[in-house]
Each structure stands twice: as structure tokens, then as C-alpha cells.
Amino acid sequence: MILQNWWFTSLLPQNFPPIQPLRHDIKVDVLIVGGGMTGMSAAAAFLEKGFKVAVIERNVFGGSSTGRSAGFLTPDSELELSQLERRFGNEGAKKIWQVPVSGINLIVERVKKYDLQCDLIKQDSLFVGIGKDGVSAIKEEKEARSRVGFDSIVYDKSQLENVLGSKNYEAAVRYGNTYGISALQYVQNMKRILIDGGIQVYEATEAQRIKDHTVYTHAGSVTADKIIVAIDKIKPSLTRYSREVFHAQTFLSISEPLSDEDYKNLFPSGEQFQCWDSTLVYSYWRLTGTRRLLLGGGSAMTTFMAQWDNKEKVIDAVIKGFKARFPALKKLEFIQYWPGQIDTTRDLLPTVVRDAEAPHIHYAFGIVGLPWASFCGDFLARVILGTAEKDEMEYFSYFSDRRYFALPTSVQRLVGKPFLFSMNNFWAKYYQVDVKRQLKFNPNDF
């Protein structure tokens, strides 16, 4: 296996020329910093709205988490519906679930509208349970889905063997309207649509400093009435919000294309799924359009590590674990692997906030999941455009930086960032209850 991101390899045959960096000073109505799923989605919301808009991106569009991702488009990210229901109650969970559902719809609509080639494949989600705890997790998810009014199908062990070629899972819950995608190709295609629609795009252009309404880059500057910051791994020199961003590291690998026999051994019914298991540091897998298996996961040690890790042995262990559960695929070769640090917040929900000290600057950060990023970018743009629905403004109480967290960031100095994050993360997933902690809405917060 070589250490290389497969999406960049598969992008080569397509024609996505890099865009030249910004080399002068410009003025626009709206500047978007960051060309990942969030920034791209925000920029697309301004198409045909008559605003002068620019996007600056440090790398290339999708050059960070978006272009490293496995491309699962499912509302589940780090938080399952049952966990959201425990935390926010039935109505709250339903409301929040609408965020990634809308994010997926937005992506699918754009792929259709612009006829984008980005390996979009319909793949139902299959959340599979391991051991006794796994059976409880599946049961809880099914019940939460029913209470919130969403369909799903539960498979017991013997039924599951008909759809997934393993005897090593106890149960699973299945639901639809989920997809696989090459997120890198999607945002790169959308880059072209933005440029054609009159939006100024600059790649290889890093925001180094923000002062009042001006963002300075290495060779130019952008002065804007409104600024949306949708970047990852935020540096403290750029904003104080950097201390609110945490990271969860995961690894991905990609196999040789599956033979017909391999395919049958993985999905005996012929129908393919995107799958992940019920463990805390879960494994996840799905097929690409060329029938390569994307397999991801990590280890308890590396997930919360402050520093990036490239060690092949982590993904080797994930592959070994997968082959132990699917012995018929033990000869399948994996050819490339790559790690990635997912930006997140302490409680795994995104933060979308307007800077109280500089209200023309809006931030969207710590967004886990492509569907969430797709929605949050679009939503933030619509807040600026004044076209967000009134009831959407309730997202404020979930996405504000003033929402309740189990441990404050100040503890970081004593216990360190990884410990603070892992404790908050664990609490948010398994114990936190926020039903009675609704924040008072302040229109200036968004």
C-alpha cells in the first residue's frame, strides 16, 4: 500500500485545472474563505443573486477534509439519531436531523441540475451491530427512528447474512435516501460552475490575517462587506475561535476493484450498501463506482491524537479486522491509504456563529460530515442574503458557541486538548441531555 489519497489519483483523468492565486487587492460584497464543502456550498448560494463574491482557498477546492473523505452521504455522522434524541428530545432531534437531510438533498439537486460527474451512487445506509452492545445500539436507533417518524428496516443476524456476507454481526438497521460520492470531484465541478456564474475563485491563496473588513493573503488582499470563514485547522493568529476546534483522526484505504465473486461475497443479495459498525472507533466501508472497496477506521490512540499520524499499521489493523469479519475477502488487496483529521467541536455539532466583536464576519467550523457542511454553508449564505426561513433561525441554539459543553475550553491548559476533547465527545455521545438548556435567541448571534 502506498500513502496517497485515491481521490486525487482518480481525479487525474478529469480536467480540473488549478486556478491562479490572488496577486492584487480586490473589493467584493462577500468574501468566502475556504473552498471545502462548506465554503463551496456558501458560494453556490450566491449564484444569480447579483452579489460580487470571491472565494479564496489555501490549497485547491476540496484540498483538505472534503477531498480526503470517504464520500458517505448519510445524515449519520458522529451522532446517531438516538443520541440526538436523548440530548434534545424528540422535536429537537427531528429538527437537527433535517440539517444533514437538507444537505444531502442540496448536493443531489446540484449534481442533477448541472449534470456533474462525481461518482454519485445511491447506497442505502446499513448500521451494523457488534456484540451485545451492538444489538442494543441497533434497537435504540430503530426505536428512535420510529418515534421521530422515519422509516427503517431492522435485520436480525440470520436476515443480515442475506444482505451482508459476514456471520460476524449481530443485527443491523437499514435506511434509504443516502448516497456515495467523490466529494473532491463534486466541489471541483462546482468550482467551474461558480466561475462560470461570475464568482471570483482563487486557489493557492491562504488567508493569513484579518483586519476589519480586509483579509490579507501572501500576495494580495480582499476587502468585503461580509466575510464567511469556512476553513479547517484554524490558526490562533486568524481568530480566537481556533481554540474551539478539535480533531478526530481517521484513516482510509482503497482496494483493487472487486471481482464478481468478491462482490457477491460482500453483498450476497446484489444490492450494495454503505456500512459502519457500532463501536466507538468504528470501521466504515462502501464501494466506489468502479467497485473498489473504500474501507476506513482508526484506533482509540490515534483518533484523539493532537498531531497527525501517517502510520500504515493503524489502517493495517482496520483491514485485518475487516477480513476477519469477511473471511471470503481475505485475498482482497488494498493499494492506497491516507489519514485525515476531521475538524470537530467538543460536542460533535457544528458551530455557526457571527463574531460579536466583528459582526460582519461569520464563522462555520468543526462541521463533521459532508451533508452537514453542505447545509451549513448554504444556510449561512442565506442568513446573509436574508432568505433563511424564520424557523431555521432556531438552529442558533444548537450551533451557537455559547451552547452547553460538559467541560469548558479553559480546562485545556490543565488536562490538554486530546483529553478535553475525548471527555466531551464521550459525554455528548452517551450521556448529555440538553432538553432544558435552550439558549435565548439573539438575532446578532447568526
Ligand SMILES: Cc1cc2nc3c(=O)[nH]c(=O)nc-3n(C[C@H](O)[C@H](O)[C@H](O)COP(=O)(O)OP(=O)(O)OC[C@H]3O[C@@H](n4cnc5c(N)ncnc54)[C@H](O)[C@@H]3O)c2cc1C
Ligand atoms: C479521512 C476522512 C474521511 C471522511 N469521510 C467522510 C464521509 O465518508 N462522509 C462524511 O459525511 N464526512 C466525512 N468526513 C468528514 C468531512 O470530510 C468533513 O466534515 C467536511 O468535508 C467538512 O467540510 P468543510 O468545508 O467544513 O472543511 P474542509 O473540507 O476542511 O474545507 C476547509 C477548506 O479551507 C481551506 N483553508 C484552510 N485554511 C485556510 C486559510 N487560512 N485560507 C484559505 N483557505 C483555507 C482548506 O484548504 C480547505 O479546503 C471525512 C473526513 C476525513 C478527514
